[in-house]
Amino acid sequence: MSDPLSSASPSAGAPAGTGPGAPSGLGPTPDPSGKPPRTRGGTAARATPQARFALPLPAFLRRHNLQLWTGLIILGAMVLLLAIGPLFVTADPNRQDLLNAFGGSSAAHPLGTDQLGRDILARFLHGGRIDLLVAVIAVIVPFILGTALGALAGYFGRWVDIVIMRLADIVSAFPFYVLVIVLVFVMGNGMASIFVAISAVSWVAYARIVRGEVLVLREEEFVSACRASGLTTPRILSRHVIPNTVSQGIIYAMSDIVLNIGVVVTLSFFGLGIVPPTADWGQMMNDGQQYMGTGNYGLILWPGFAVVLVSLALALIGDGLTNILKPRR
Amino acid sequence: MPILEVDSLTVDIDGEVGRRRILDDVSITLEAGEPMGLVGESGSGKSMTLRSILGMLPPGAEIVEGEIRFRGTNILTSGSRRGYDQRIRGTGISMVFQEPAIALNPVMKVGRQITDAVAEHKGLSKRSAHELAVELMDRVGIADPERRAHSYPFQLSGGMRQRVMIAAALVQEPEVLLCDEPTTALDVTIQAQVLDLFRTMQQERGLGLLYVTHDLAVVAQLCQSISVMKDGRIIEHGVLQSVFDDPTEDHTRKLLTATPRIDDGVFAGTGGDASAGTSEGAR
Numbered sequence: 001m002s003d004p005l006s007s008a009s010p011s012a013g014a015p016a017g018t019g020p021g022a023p024s025g026l027g028p029t030p031d032p033s034g035k036p037p038r039t040r041g042g043t044a045a046r047a048t049p050q051a052r053f054a055l056p057l058p059a060f061l062r063r064h065n066l067q068l069w070t071g072l073i074i075l076g077a078m079v080l081l082l083a084i085g086p087l088f089v090t091a092d093p094n095r096q097d098l099l100n101a102f103g104g105s106s107a108a109h110p111l112g113t114d115q116l117g118r119d120i121l122a123r124f125l126h127g128g129r130i131d132l133l134v135a136v137i138a139v140i141v142p143f144i145l146g147t148a149l150g151a152l153a154g155y156f157g158r159w160v161d162i163v164i165m166r167l168a169d170i171v172s173a174f175p176f177y178v179l180v181i182v183l184v185f186v187m188g189n190g191m192a193s194i195f196v197a198i199s200a201v202s203w204v205a206y207a208r209i210v211r212g213e214v215l216v217l218r219e220e221e222f223v224s225a226c227r228a229s230g231l232t233t234p235r236i237l238s239r240h241v242i243p244n245t246v247s248q249g250i251i252y253a254m255s256d257i258v259l260n261i262g263v264v265v266t267l268s269f270f271g272l273g274i275v276p277p278t279a280d281w282g283q284m285m286n287d288g289q290q291y292m293g294t295g296n297y298g299l300i301l302w303p304g305f306a307v308v309l310v311s312l313a314l315a316l317i318g319d320g321l322t323n324i325l326k327p328r329r
Numbered sequence: 330m331p332i333l334e335v336d337s338l339t340v341d342i343d344g345e346v347g348r349r350r351i352l353d354d355v356s357i358t359l360e361a362g363e364p365m366g367l368v369g370e371s372g373s374g375k376s377m378t379l380r381s382i383l384g385m386l387p388p389g390a391e392i393v394e395g396e397i398r399f400r401g402t403n404i405l406t407s408g409s410r411r412g413y414d415q416r417i418r419g420t421g422i423s424m425v426f427q428e429p430a431i432a433l434n435p436v437m438k439v440g441r442q443i444t445d446a447v448a449e450h451k452g453l454s455k456r457s458a459h460e461l462a463v464e465l466m467d468r469v470g471i472a473d474p475e476r477r478a479h480s481y482p483f484q485l486s487g488g489m490r491q492r493v494m495i496a497a498a499l500v501q502e503p504e505v506l507l508c509d510e511p512t513t514a515l516d517v518t519i520q521a522q523v524l525d526l527f528r529t530m531q532q533e534r535g536l537g538l539l540y541v542t543h544d545l546a547v548v549a550q551l552c553q554s555i556s557v558m559k560d561g562r563i564i565e566h567g568v569l570q571s572v573f574d575d576p577t578e579d580h581t582r583k584l585l586t587a588t589p590r591i592d593d594g595v596f597a598g599t600g601g602d603a604s605a606g607t608s609e610g611a612r
Contacts, residue, residue: 220431221426221428221431221432222431222432222433222434222435224385224426224432225424225426225432225433225494225497226434226445227383227385227418228383228385228418228419228423228424228426229418229419229423229424229445229446229497229498229500229501230415230416230417230418230419230420230446230450230501231419231445231446231449232415232449235445235449239437239445240434240437240445243434243436243437244434244435244436
């Protein structure tokens with residue numbers, strides 16, 4: 001006999017999945033036999049949209065988080081390349097050889113040389129290191145700053161919220177690149193200015209995301225339960241509320257790294273980023289675009305290709321993480 | 330001296346339709362170690378009473394009159410800046426919530442969750458907090474607590490989550506436990522087990538229990554005394570048996586008759602032999 005409490009258990013013919021009693025979370029699989037799903041009385045069944053989009057793949061592939069793995073593999077390969085590449089490519093990325101400018105592919109210079117006769121491969125590897133490093137490091141400060149400010153704004157509301165969010169409004173009232181370029185321009189180019197400029201601008205996105213999450217979280221019963229158990233507000237915020245927002249922050253951070261790579265490369269392209277002669281993908285592309293008309297594509301091709309690839313990988317990782325980082329009930 | 334006294338508590342709330350009285354002259358006296366049932370229909374102010382005791386009224390609600398005394402001290406004004414005394418939460422008065430599924434932090438292991446409050450106040454080391462959690466989980470009847478302490482809430486069943494909640498509520502050894510319909514969200518069989526646990530814990534520790542429910546059968550199994558609420562007022566209070574046998578208020582009588590009895594097939598009357606105290610209630 002079925003549980004007498006679950007008066008709403010669907011009849012045998014009812015389409016599986018519409019039953020109200022499927023236990024929430026953990027992928028309630030509709031019973032293919034058409035039997036009514038076993039219901040648990042009283043459990044509030046939440047209809048969890050399981051698959052927004054399913055790739056038409058064989059089941060053994062679908063079980064894995066393909067996006068995440070693809071992204072990780074591409075990014076891992078790129079990082080590995082940049083990490084160990086310079087061990088094998090011993091050419092000095094800054095050594096000029098004007099007589100050998102725009103040299104073709106050779107044993108000494110597998111990707112040829114640029115307009116000053118510098119080895120493109122060496123510059124590509126060293127430049128990529130700088131770009132990725134700056135992009136990743138420039139995510140950490142805004143992440144922490146934005147999460148902290150957003151959590152404060154969301155949790156306390158009132159004037160705290162008003163002050164922080166109006167500040168965020170002011171920052172985001174300016175176009176992103178304009179503000180970053182102005183800040184770097186004022187502070188002078190170089191890595192330190194890039195960090196400061198990016199931190200000053202991109203905390204806003206984290207703050208907005210976290211604030212939104214916290215607005216929902218603070219009404220949750222587990223926060224009431226925390227208060228009822230005598231936890232202090234700082235403890236509730238730091239150990240219970242913020243950890244619940246971190247996954248959203250991390251997911252955004254992946255696309256933020258992409259954005260930062262774009263910023264570094266763009267700034268360097270405009271001559272505001274990494275100080276020459278230090279190699280950097282943006283500068284290489286800037287150099288390269290001047291000589292595209294003369295048929296020298298190598299200089300712009302490789303860094304451009306790399307930027308796109310890394311961005312794609314990070315976007316895939318972000319998507320993949322979305323699927324696994326959702327807090328489960 | 331009673332452990333907890335709610336003395337003519339009156340609470341107003343500012344809503345969309347203007348100011349409304351949600352608690353009107355509510356008085357409850359709970360002796361140490363006394364299990365009391367607080368029953369009433371939805372919206373009668375049961376939960377608000379509990380929230381007032383913990384100083385967790387919703388925004389817009391305001392205590393206009395009355396005192397809440399814990400061991401004789403008015404906790405409404407004994408805190409910092411003459412406000413609610415938050416030190417009482419957890420250590421003096423603790424609460425078990427209705428839905429364990431949403432009353433636990435989804436991203437924290439239950440072992441740590443149980444001991445988080447003690448860990449903060451006493452600065453327990455990770456190891457001793459874990460040991461304490463395991464010990465408590467064992468006490469509330471969770472099998473294999475060593476392993477379960479490392480589980481996240483979503484990995485536990487509803488009954489187990491509620492046991493975790495109970496363990497968390499008891500970790501600071503409070504003297505009063507407030508229960509806001511803690512078994513409503515559970516299966517009947519699990520309900521019986523959890524009620525058993527409440528009874529054991531209550532008797533073992535001499536807990537004052539203020540048990541809010543709309544299920545009179547639960548009250549009958551667990552409590553010695555009962556208060557009946559309606560429209561923000563306490564309309565009846567007394568020893569369980571006398572209220573069940575001979576309710577003075579019409580409303581109480583209605584509540585009693587609204588509880589179906591499994592043994593006689595018809596609704597329980599108000600007759601003198603209504604031994605609801607021994608009957609398993611089926612809703």
